[in-house]
Amino acid sequence: MMNETLSHALNEQLNFELYSAHVYLAIGAYCSGESLDGFANFFIVQAEEERFHAMKIYKYLNDRGSRVTLTGMETPNNDYSSILDAFEQAYQHEQEVTKRIYHLSDLALNDREHATIQFLKWFIDEQVEEESMFDTIIQKLKRIDTDSNAFFMLENEFAQRKFTPPAV
Numbered sequence: 001m002m003n004e005t006l007s008h009a010l011n012e013q014l015n016f017e018l019y020s021a022h023v024y025l026a027i028g029a030y031c032s033g034e035s036l037d038g039f040a041n042f043f044i045v046q047a048e049e050e051r052f053h054a055m056k057i058y059k060y061l062n063d064r065g066s067r068v069t070l071t072g073m074e075t076p077n078n079d080y081s082s083i084l085d086a087f088e089q090a091y092q093h094e095q096e097v098t099k100r101i102y103h104l105s106d107l108a109l110n111d112r113e114h115a116t117i118q119f120l121k122w123f124i125d126e127q128v129e130e131e132s133m134f135d136t137i138i139q140k141l142k143r144i145d146t147d148s149n150a151f152f153m154l155e156n157e158f159a160q161r162k163f164t165p166p167a168v
Helices: 004-033 037-063 083-110 114-144 148-159
Strands: none
Touching: 004 037, 004 083, 037 083, 037 114, 037 148, 083 114, 114 148
């Protein structure tokens, strides 16, 4: 059984993943309010992915005999100056998630908690993908600048995005 400090930290991350879903749903609402439905879909799907991450931790804690504790969350930002601003803030949020996952990994390494080290490897790999995805989108948005055709094409691409939970 893992120690209480690591169990508590995993619970905090579970709650942060739920908060992340809240953040992305708020950005999706901003996009919907701006009639950017493709971008809204992108963030709604991102929120689903974050809930999946939370449930992955939920199941792991239960499998390890640790009690899951849910907490309240702060109100996410609901206003952005542009779609680029929304993606830049989302990217910063993902960087914070990465820091938190690394902290969890450090705790597990210090405790020689091998099962948790292995479990967290999936999240570390996921964060590489998440940060890369947001960075790529930001670079595309900067290149697009005022090209409405390119912007429309990107929005149309995001309208097609769906969440398919990875095989575990």
